[in-house]
Amino acid sequence: MRDALRRLQELAERRLPALTRFRRPEPMPIELNRRRIYIVPTGFGLGFTLLLLVMLAGSLNYSNNAALLLTCLLGAAGAASMLIAFRALDGLTLASVRAGQAVAGQPLALTLELESRRPRSAIRIDLDRSCQAFAIDAAGKADVTLPLATRERGWQPLPRVRVWTTWPLGLFRAWSWMHPEQSVLVWPRPEDDGPPPRLPADEGLRPRLHRGEDLAALRDYRSGDPRKHIAWKASARLGQLLSKDFEQPESRPEWRLDWRELEGMENEARIARLARWLGEAHAQGRRHSLWLPGQPIEAGSGPGHYARCMSALASLP
Amino acid sequence: MKRRTDEPTLDRRAFDLLCLTMACVLGVHAPHQPWWLVAALALVLGLRWWQRRRHGTRPPLLLKLPLLALLAVAVVFTYGTIFGQQPGSALAVGLLVLKLLESETPRDARVGISFACFGLMAALLFDQGLVATFVVALGLLPALATLRALEPAQAPASLPRALLPGLALLAAAVPLALLAFALVPRLSSPLWGTANSPQARTGLSDRMSPGNFTELLTDDRPAMRVSFDGPPPAPELRYFRAYVMWLYDGRTWEHADLRRADGQRRLLETLESRGTSRYQVDLEPTNRGILPALDVPLEAPADARLSPDREVISDKPVRELLRYTLDSAIRYHLQPELPEAARRFALRLPQGFNPRTHALATQWRERHGSDDQAIVDAALALFHDGGFRYTLAPAPLGRDAVDDFLFGTREGFCEHYASSFTVLMRAAGVPSRVVTGYQGGYWNSLGNYLLVRQSDAHAWSEVWLEGRGWVRIDPTAAVRPERVSLGAAAAGDQPGWAETSWLASLRNRWDVVNHWWTQGVIGFDALRQRGLLTPFGIRDTGTAMLGMLLAIGTSLFVAIGTGWALWRRERPEPLRKALRRLEARLARAGITRRRGEGPQHYLRRAARALPAQRGELERLMNRYLELRYAHDEPVPELLREFQRAVREFRPRRVVK
Numbered sequence: 023m024r025d026a027l028r029r030l031q032e033l034a035e036r037r038l039p040a041l042t043r044f045r046r047p048e049p050m051p052i053e054l055n056r057r058r059i060y061i062v063p064t065g066f067g068l069g070f071t072l073l074l075l076v077m078l079a080g081s082l083n084y085s086n087n088a089a090l091l092l093t094c095l096l097g098a099a100g101a102a103s104m105l106i107a108f109r110a111l112d113g114l115t116l117a118s119v120r121a122g123q124a125v126a127g128q129p130l131a132l133t134l135e136l137e138s139r140r141p142r143s144a145i146r147i148d149l150d151r152s153c154q155a156f157a158i159d160a161a162g163k164a165d166v167t168l169p170l171a172t173r174e175r176g177w178q179p180l181p182r183v184r185v186w187t188t189w190p191l192g193l194f195r196a197w198s199w200m201h202p203e204q205s206v207l208v209w210p211r212p213e214d215d216g217p218p219p220r221l222p223a224d225e226g227l228r229p230r231l232h233r234g235e236d237l238a239a240l241r242d243y244r245s246g247d248p249r250k251h252i253a254w255k256a257s258a259r260l261g262q263l264l265s266k267d268f269e270q271p272e273s274r275p276e277w278r279l280d281w282r283e284l285e286g287m288e289n290e291a292r293i294a295r296l297a298r299w300l301g302e303a304h305a306q307g308r309r310h311s312l313w314l315p316g317q318p319i320e321a322g323s324g325p326g327h328y329a330r331c332m333s334a335l336a337s338l339p
Numbered sequence: 340m341k342r343r344t345d346e347p348t349l350d351r352r353a354f355d356l357l358c359l360t361m362a363c364v365l366g367v368h369a370p371h372q373p374w375w376l377v378a379a380l381a382l383v384l385g386l387r388w389w390q391r392r393r394h395g396t397r398p399p400l401l402l403k404l405p406l407l408a409l410l411a412v413a414v415v416f417t418y419g420t421i422f423g424q425q426p427g428s429a430l431a432v433g434l435l436v437l438k439l440l441e442s443e444t445p446r447d448a449r450v451g452i453s454f455a456c457f458g459l460m461a462a463l464l465f466d467q468g469l470v471a472t473f474v475v476a477l478g479l480l481p482a483l484a485t486l487r488a489l490e491p492a493q494a495p496a497s498l499p500r501a502l503l504p505g506l507a508l509l510a511a512a513v514p515l516a517l518l519a520f521a522l523v524p525r526l527s528s529p530l531w532g533t534a535n536s537p538q539a540r541t542g543l544s545d546r547m548s549p550g551n552f553t554e555l556l557t558d559d560r561p562a563m564r565v566s567f568d569g570p571p572p573a574p575e576l577r578y579f580r581a582y583v584m585w586l587y588d589g590r591t592w593e594h595a596d597l598r599r600a601d602g603q604r605r606l607l608e609t610l611e612s613r614g615t616s617r618y619q620v621d622l623e624p625t626n627r628g629i630l631p632a633l634d635v636p637l638e639a640p641a642d643a644r645l646s647p648d649r650e651v652i653s654d655k656p657v658r659e660l661l662r663y664t665l666d667s668a669i670r671y672h673l674q675p676e677l678p679e680a681a682r683r684f685a686l687r688l689p690q691g692f693n694p695r696t697h698a699l700a701t702q703w704r705e706r707h708g709s710d711d712q713a714i715v716d717a718a719l720a721l722f723h724d725g726g727f728r729y730t731l732a733p734a735p736l737g738r739d740a741v742d743d744f745l746f747g748t749r750e751g752f753c754e755h756y757a758s759s760f761t762v763l764m765r766a767a768g769v770p771s772r773v774v775t776g777y778q779g780g781y782w783n784s785l786g787n788y789l790l791v792r793q794s795d796a797h798a799w800s801e802v803w804l805e806g807r808g809w810v811r812i813d814p815t816a817a818v819r820p821e822r823v824s825l826g827a828a829a830a831g832d833q834p835g836w837a838e839t840s841w842l843a844s845l846r847n848r849w850d851v852v853n854h855w856w857t858q859g860v861i862g863f864d865a866l867r868q869r870g871l872l873t874p875f876g877i878r879d880t881g882t883a884m885l886g887m888l889l890a891i892g893t894s895l896f897v898a899i900g901t902g903w904a905l906w907r908r909e910r911p912e913p914l915r916k917a918l919r920r921l922e923a924r925l926a927r928a929g930i931t932r933r934r935g936e937g938p939q940h941y942l943r944r945a946a947r948a949l950p951a952q953r954g955e956l957e958r959l960m961n962r963y964l965e966l967r968y969a970h971d972e973p974v975p976e977l978l979r980e981f982q983r984a985v986r987e988f989r990p991r992r993v994v995k
Binding site for chain 2: 056066069070073076077078079080081082083084085086087088089090091092093094095096097098099101102103105106108109112141143144145146155156157159187188189190191192193
């Protein structure tokens with residue numbers, strides 16, 4: 023039922039954009055103004071109105087003017103709260119959207135940067151099915167991070183975002199749609215398992231002689247240890263000589279990941295495999311290079327390199 | 340009821356505020372509820388607050404249900420029913436407090452707050468005095484603060500600060516509220532049974548025994564409205580006679596048809612009038628036949644007759660608003676010659692009552708001889724100097740009511756004074772009778788009418804003096820002159836310690852404020868509405884007209900409010916303003932800045948289009964770019980220079 027309604031709404035929005043105030047994607051910054059803020063009473067607002075009517079009838083019936091005055095005061099305050107709800111959104115600006123990184127199927131962290139000239143409270147943002155409340159302090163900025171569901175790799179346009187509030191009394195709901203003209207890049211999903219990359223023949227044989235740089239542990243001094251490996255401070259504390267033991271990294275070959283070597287596989291399967299290899303290489307801290315049609319990437323390691331490779335993979339046709 | 344599971348639970352601040360709201364409702368209802376019920380509910384409220392703060396768990400159903408049952412039993416036990424104003428309010432407040440036991444989500448809190456607002460309003464049905472209304476209105480603050488606290492993500496504030504925005508909201512709402520208050524059409528008759536059954540409040544009775552005016556004197560409903568053809572009489576002359584009472588049985592004065600009592604037909608009392616006043620009366624329904632008239636009416640209106648004592652008696656009881664016009668004598672001699680039968684009646688006292696009063700009267704008679712006026716003065720002097728006190732809650736009187744009053748309690752209100760004075764006069768041999776009616780009233784200068792309320796009910800005496808006829812004597816005025824000059828609003832209790840002058844003046848001022856509230860707010864009814872609108876040329880004040888005015892006024896306020904909401908404090912940056920000016924000039928020359936076009940690109944394009952001014956435009960562009968991007972803030976001197984350059988720039992279109 024809910025889905026049917028949703029589909030109906032989407033259809034109406036496409037067919038009758040003028041009537042449904044459907045907005046095409048627009049460049050940022052998006053500033054909310056009176057032309058795009060809508061207000062309706064909430065369910066509580068309707069109930070409260072009913073209560074006010076009962077109070078009105080009661081005070082008129084008993085010709086009790088004090089009660090009538092109180093009812094009028096409450097009603098007028100409720101009406102004034104509608105304007106405050108409007109002002110809570112009016113002038114709010116979506117300055118930019120920062121996208122996090124995620125593989126397809128995983129939620130992607132989307133950070134919306136909102137700005138305003140004055141502080142605001144209790145504004146909520148709906149994206150997909152998640153909702154986040156935020157306030158803007160005197161500095162005039164707020165970052166709101168929301169998860170965006172992703173399905174496929176590649177450029178994914180941002181969905182419409184609903185900004186709404188029931189501030190201050192919960193009687194009225196003011197809302198507006200923002201549709202930022204921006205896409206986020208979703209990384210391909212790595213395949214679950216498969217063969218390891220084929221290493222070049224000469225690569226595995228090259229001896230690795232340099233010592234590791236990372237300090238592994240302290241051990242008792244053995245004669246023959248180089249003097250500069252003695253941990254003087256620790257030794258002084260314990261009263262016996264200690265040597266710094268350095269990790270001996272096993273020799274790890276660099277991976278050359280190549281699109282061309284996966285001939286005969288389907289496009290997406292190739293991408294998924296490369297994605298898995300990239301992930302493994304990144305997890306092991308292994309240097310790797312990536313060759314993709316039209317965009318070879320030099321060997322490297324670290325998160326920046328990994329992101330570059332994944333993004334290149336994601337944006338393959 | 341199924342509880343939605345995805346709703347968050349109330350946070351601590353919201354729950355505190357909710358408890359505070361409920362405490363306010365309980366507080367404003369406390370004066371008219373049994374103390375033990377209030378104490379028990381306060382205990383439940385406090386315990387629940389402490390329990391949630393300490394443990395944060397829900398109270399078990401096994402606790403809630405018995406409490407609910409206990410509340411119902413307590414209400415039925417106290418009042419015998421759960422219907423009606425008192426039991427209804429007790430039940431409502433009890434349920435509100437018990438609602439706290441199951442308030443866990445914002446939804447519960449909203450429901451609770453809604454009914455708390457209703458509970459606050461209901462408290463005004465018991466007391467709509469200025470102080471009570473103010474206290475009740477204060478109860479709105481925690482209610483609004485609770486609703487605010489239910490909203491997510493807001494800056495933290497201390498509890499008192501959390502209450503302030505509600506105050507601001509209410510203050511902003513006052514103009515619209517007043518407009519609505521002034522224009523909401525009032526009901527001509529209640530839709531359902533009124534709070535205090537109308538039968539119990541029929542106004543003046545044709546009997547008077549000490550104590551039965553108290554209900555009237557606290558009843559602020561209008562009794563009648565009087566508009567005069569000429570200027571209204573002075574406040575101390577606004578005596579409206581209703582019943583003339585001759586018969587006294589030691590306890591009760593009674594209006595009785597003397598034809599039956601006397602067995603002979605009495606003639607209308609003669610009247611020599613020297614000054615009359617013509618006026619129109621709108622009498623509220625009384626269910627009785629008496630029509631109050633200013634002083635002594637000359638003739639009865641249609642469908643009414645004059646009794647021998649010149650009371651105006653309608654042919655049928657007044658069941659709806661009745662309008663009649665009368666001519667009354669203001670200065671007069673009423674019955675200059677008193678017939679013997681009437682004199683006998685005017686001196687008749689029951690045997691064996693009030694010996695001390697008789698003794699005092701005899702003493703006066705011996706001292707003053709046949710000077711009736713001197714005896715009257717002696718009695719008034721006694722009331723004035725004898726330590727008498729005006730109070731609406733006097734001590735009860737025994738069998739010899741007048742003795743007890745004159746020599747014992749010495750406290751009471753108009754009917755005590757009128758009754759004892761008349762008995763004193765009769766004991767001294769001065770023909771006298773008790774008259775009840777209304778005295779005072781509020782002059783509505785907007786509507787040009789005198790509003791007389793039930794609380795203006797009054798009793799006084801008439802004594803027959805040789806050569807002057809029946810003369811009105813108001814013994815209450817001897818004790819409490821303000822009662823006559825200020826009206827019923829001044830008729831409050833006067834405790835002994837309040838007799839110091841500054842306290843008295845404070846009380847008088849407070850009386851005036853209360854008076855204003857009573858007249859301006861509590862008494863603002865359909866007629867006053869008309870009075871408010873007639874100066875604006877609006878004569879028709881039907882529901883449709885009022886509804887239209889209300890709609891117009893509300894739209895006006897909403898428009899003002901919307902203007903406020905849409906108004907943005909735009910502080911245009913001077914540099915941007917200057918550039919806009921330049922753009923406007925260039926646009927007039929046909930070079931419009933495109934959407935998304937940067938200043939550099941635009942001004943270059945302009946320079947190409949206006950080759951004659953290329954140098955000037957390029958200088959402007961460089962200056963602008965420098966101002967905009969070279970510094971965090973534009974340098975003031977450069978800015979001024981740029982502004983001047985823009986002012987002096989006149990694009991000259993080159994015809995190609």
